[in-house]
Amino acid sequence: MNTLYLPKRLSRRGFIQTAAVAGGTLLLSSSALAKGVTALTAGTAAAAGNVDLSGLPGVAPVGAGAGRPLVFGHRGASALRPEHTLASYAKAIADGADYVEPDLVSTKDGVLVARHEAFLSETTDVASHPEFASRKARKTIDGETHEGWFVDDFTLAELKTLRAVERIPQFRPGSAQYNGMFQVATFEEIIDFVAAEAAARGRIVGIVPELKHSTYFASVGLPLEDRFLSILAAHDYTRRNPVEIQSFEIANLKYLRSKLGRRANLRLMQLVINENVRPMDVAAAGGTLTFAQMLTPAGLRDIAQYADVVAPPTRAIIPLKKDGTLAEPSSLVDDAHKAGLRVEPWTFRPENKFLAADFRSNAGDFARNEAGSIAEIKRYIATGIDGFFTDDPALGRAALG
Numbered sequence: 001m002n003t004l005y006l007p008k009r010l011s012r013r014g015f016i017q018t019a020a021v022a023g024g025t026l027l028l029s030s031s032a033l034a035k036g037v038t039a040l041t042a043g044t045a046a047a048a049g050n051v052d053l054s055g056l057p058g059v060a061p062v063g064a065g066a067g068r069p070l071v072f073g074h075r076g077a078s079a080l081r082p083e084h085t086l087a088s089y090a091k092a093i094a095d096g097a098d099y100v101e102p103d104l105v106s107t108k109d110g111v112l113v114a115r116h117e118a119f120l121s122e123t124t125d126v127a128s129h130p131e132f133a134s135r136k137a138r139k140t141i142d143g144e145t146h147e148g149w150f151v152d153d154f155t156l157a158e159l160k161t162l163r164a165v166e167r168i169p170q171f172r173p174g175s176a177q178y179n180g181m182f183q184v185a186t187f188e189e190i191i192d193f194v195a196a197e198a199a200a201r202g203r204i205v206g207i208v209p210e211l212k213h214s215t216y217f218a219s220v221g222l223p224l225e226d227r228f229l230s231i232l233a234a235h236d237y238t239r240r241n242p243v244e245i246q247s248f249e250i251a252n253l254k255y256l257r258s259k260l261g262r263r264a265n266l267r268l269m270q271l272v273i274n275e276n277v278r279p280m281d282v283a284a285a286g287g288t289l290t291f292a293q294m295l296t297p298a299g300l301r302d303i304a305q306y307a308d309v310v311a312p313p314t315r316a317i318i319p320l321k322k323d324g325t326l327a328e329p330s331s332l333v334d335d336a337h338k339a340g341l342r343v344e345p346w347t348f349r350p351e352n353k354f355l356a357a358d359f360r361s362n363a364g365d366f367a368r369n370e371a372g373s374i375a376e377i378k379r380y381i382a383t384g385i386d387g388f389f390t391d392d393p394a395l396g397r398a399a400l401g
Contacts, residue, residue: 070387071396072208073097074347075116079368079391081175082164083123084114085182086193093197095394098387099206099244102190105213106222111156112187112231116167117141118213121148124162125180132158141216142280152220159184171351171366187231195237206242210271214252215280225252229259244269244309244344249281250289254306269309269344270294274316295332300339309342309386317345317383324357326376329383337384344387348377350395374399 076088077095089100102114118141120126126149135154138147151159160183169176185193191207198205211224218224228245232238246269247253253268260266276292293299295316303310312332319327336343349355350373353365359372373392377399380388390396 067386068400069381069385070098070206070344071096071393071400072344072346072387072389073100073393074389074391075103076100077391077393078167079172079175079350082166082178082182083116084185085164085178086185086189087178087182089190089193090197092393093194093201093205095392096397097205097393099208099242100190100194101208101210101246101389102185102187103210103212104187104224104228105151106217106224106227107154107156107159108152108222109155110222110227112224112227113151113156113159114185114187114190115151116212118150118152118216119146119148120151120154120162121146122167123164124149124184125165126162129162141213152217152222156186171353187228188235191231191235191237195235195241198237198241204241206244207238208244208246208269210246211249211252213280214247214249215284225255229256240265243267246271246311248272249279250306251281251285257306267308267342268306269311270303270307271311271346272316273313297335297339300336300341304339304341307341309344310336311344311346311389314345314348314380314388317343317380317385320356326356326358326379333384342386343384344389345380345385346389348373348380348388348390348392348396350392370395 073089073092073095075083076085077091077097078084078088081088081091084102089102092100103116104112105115105118107113115123118139126132132149132154135149136147137150137153138145139150141150162184163180164182164184165179166172166176169179187209194205194207209228211228214224232243242265244267245253245256248271250270253270257268260268272291272294274292274295276290278287278290282289294303295310295312300310316330317332318329321327333343350368350370351365352360352363352367352369352372355369355372355376359369359376361367361369361372363369370392373390373395377388377390377396381399388396
């Protein structure tokens with residue numbers, strides 16, 4: 001993924017011809033949702049015939065494999081710029097991220113935009129807009145109750161009048177200096193931006209989108225999945241360059257797998273937590289499966305039936321002792337690899353507060369601790385992980401050496 005691969009067949013015409021030879025019909029129009037889904041289905045049919053439509057024959061194969069772990073820019077370079085802004089993605093790419101992450105939510109008019117959650121109050125200046133005072137509401141989404149402003153109560157045009165702010169300014173005052181400079185970005189704007197950066201820098205940059213709150217958005221008439229599929233189909237970059245699709249839910253990943261099949265440039269990532277709670281779609285359907293069960297060897301084998309990657313929190317791989325220092329690694333990496341899954345944990349953060357006690361400095365919780373973060377990441381790399389999310393991709397790259 002470090003070389004921009006530009007054979008002639010990567011022209012739009014060449015791509016269509018390749019799909020036709022594979023026996024599929026690839027529709028490129030994004031004017032209708034059905035066309036987008038049909039386009040991806042055609043790509044699936046070709047992939048099933050072992051025809052590589054990605055344009056990236058060097059992309060690592062699906063499943064666990066040896067090699068250099070991937071660096072995922074968590075919400076961009078969110079330790080240094082307000083999260084999910086083009087500035088954050090630009091910094092992540094400049095600092096060597098292999099992939100950048102847009103968390104996707106839906107506006108009132110059905111546009112996918114990048115925010116960590118539906119709640120806008122912590123990451124935008126919405127509270128300073130008197131024209132939106134009446135939109136303030138109290139909602140419980142995915143078990144968390146917030147009072148403030150929510151993305152699905154705003155059209156895209158209204159959302160574009162807001163500006164992003166740093167979510168945790170006490171930890172990241174440098175990032176907070178950029179408050180008010182950047183708009184909320186749509187998924188399509190991010191794809192175009194990443195494609196432009198890849199072309200300018202001469203290296204492929206992957207996109208690792210997360211579908212947030214799928215069950216909630218479906219319940220309010222704004223399902224994410226088909227809109228997402230349509231956008232993937234409409235963009236040349238996402239049709240043939242690396243995309244890893246994440247979710248804490250299960251049903252949406254299974255649906256996407258049924259539509260996308262297995263393609264050389266795509267992976268599905270099952271996000272998990274190491275707690276005895278149920279994914280939201282399981283709970284809504286009255287099921288009993290918990291995340292803790294999903295992390296057992298049998299649960300990991302079940303995940304491997306529909307996903308390519310399991311993404312646990314870092315402490316599920318190396319837990320903390322009572323004194324806050326790192327304990328011995330769990331068997332999770334080995335168990336997942338035996339099931340045929342890649343392991344790509346989240347999230348490394350460079351401030352003392354978020355580090356294991358082994359790596360903290362004496363500068364206080366809010367202090368940035370680059371050396372400690374690099375040392376901690378190295379300990380996790382030694383367990384055999386295949387990639388990792390970090391708020392500071394430059395430090396992740398430094399840990400790889």
